[in-house]
Amino acid sequence: MHVSVQWRNEVEKQYDTYLEKVKEFLSIPSVHDETSVKDGAPFGQPVADALEYILNYCEEIGFTTHNVGGYAAHAEYGTGEEIIGVLCHVDVVPAGDGWTWDPFKPELRDGKLYARGAIDDKGPTMAAVFALKIIKELGLPLRRRVRIIFGTDEESGDWVGLRRYFAEQPMPLMGFAPDAEFPIITAEKGILICHLVQDVGTLSAQRESGWTLASFQAGNRENMVADKAEAVLTGDGDVFAVKEQFQSYLMKRRIRGYAEEQNDGVRLVLEGISHHGMEPHKGLNAGLELARFLHALDLDERGRQLIRLIHDYFVDSFFGEKLGIDIEDDINGKLTVNVGTFSYVQDGQAKLGVNIRYPVKAGTSEIMGKLKAAAQAFGYTVAPNVIDQKPHYVKHDHELVKTLQRVYEAHTGEEATLLAIGGGTYGRALDTGVAFGPLFPGEEETAHQKDEYFNVENMKRAMAIYAEAIYELAK
DSSP states (O other): OOOOOOHHHHHHHHHHHHHHHHHHHHTSOOOOOGGGOBTTBTTOHHHHHHHHHHHHHHHHTTOEEEEETTTEEEEEEOOSSSEEEEEEEOOOOOOOSOOSSOTTSOEEETTEEESTTIIIIIHHHHHHHHHHHHHHHHTOOOSSEEEEEEESOGGGSSOHHHHHHHHHSOOOSEEEESSEESSEEEEEOEEEEEEEEEOOTTSOSOOSSSEEEEEEEEOSOTTBOOOEEEEEEEESSOHHHHHHHHHHHHHHHTOEEEEEEETTEEEEEEEOBOOBTTSGGGSBOHHHHHHHHHTTSOBOHHHHHHHHHHHHHTTTOTTSTTTTOOOEETTTEEOEEEEEEEEEETTSOEEEEEEEEEOTTOOHHHHHHHHHHHHHHTTOEEOSOOEEEOOEEOOTTSHHHHHHHHHHHHHHSSOOOEEEESSOOGGGGSTTEEEOOEEOTTOOOOTTSTTOEEEHHHHHHHHHHHHHHHHHHHO
16 A cells, blocks of 8 residues: 655654653763662663653553663564564763763754764654654554664673663564664674773882873773873972973874873873764874873883883774784775773773774684784783674665665655765664664764764654654565
């Protein structure tokens, strides 16, 4: 049966309510919080609150819901044995510094809604809910069930929540994640997340004269470019000379920061520019830049070892050149390396969090071998809890891809080219899944950055596309 729907008109009818609900959703600071982990809230209370909010609203508008112990949940509409999945997530990365407005008090200005999670992924998540709401309220017939699946730890990289969910619930026939960009992403790089660690050992973290690296801290998550770094030097070195050198370095590199004298030394603070860890070269990694400066100083033995490890293998090496893993293929392009977290305390553990995005045709044995050798050269080891999400690829002639291409082209009048990315979306959690929007070609990418936002008019376009796409896949 042919059904003619003016999808954009239906979106306009819903949009004021959408804005009201998405603002409420964005006001929940759903960052992973280990201090409030408990039964039903495996990733902390704020994430559990966000999941509860979206499930309650889905029940209110007539969807059937199911919560798998707070690890993940779904809202469902339709009938049939087969399931179309729309995979979203309710957790967000930490806000970071430098926001113009409170990141958890959504601000609508000049056609843009600003908040942490606006584009990644609460705005698109709510858009998917409203897309299915439109289908339900129009009473359109479906032969497949539609499940909007809500993950709770997408930003952690481990995806424990979805693994628990799919251990209990069936795998959808096919589906998409509204958590990237249009037209359609059919290939995603593999993602390795690991930590280079060193306990105190026998190396001296003190020296009789000069500078000791007392601490070095930067970054919040492995999949974010660190936007702030801080180092404390103690000892009897020339404080004035270090401050002067640091200011000169900042001016030469055109970086913001400052140095301040302390009772027993000097504190150095450097400001970077956050960006998604899949494109580390597009941000300014504060940890790498501070290590570049510290490399020129005469430090204690253990502190120098850390800085040399960072400098010799990661500074100016976003594509793995210094590690010897600069791999490229014709599907995903170049491997990327992001050191997202830096943690060092004198007489305590040292730890670097590394996020490597590798092409579909690359293997991990060579990558891990080179990384372990680099770590060992400076007295570090690779911690055993390595996360390895394998590359993902959907063939271009699949029903899913062809359907989404047809819908996208009908709404935009533009060719639905097929893309490959370094990001990791929930599309890869499906046996047959792709990433589909919400960013349109040429739109600014603000995920994981300060002043994250979505464009209101473009989110309307995305919601209309999602509504028709879901209907076409499930009808």
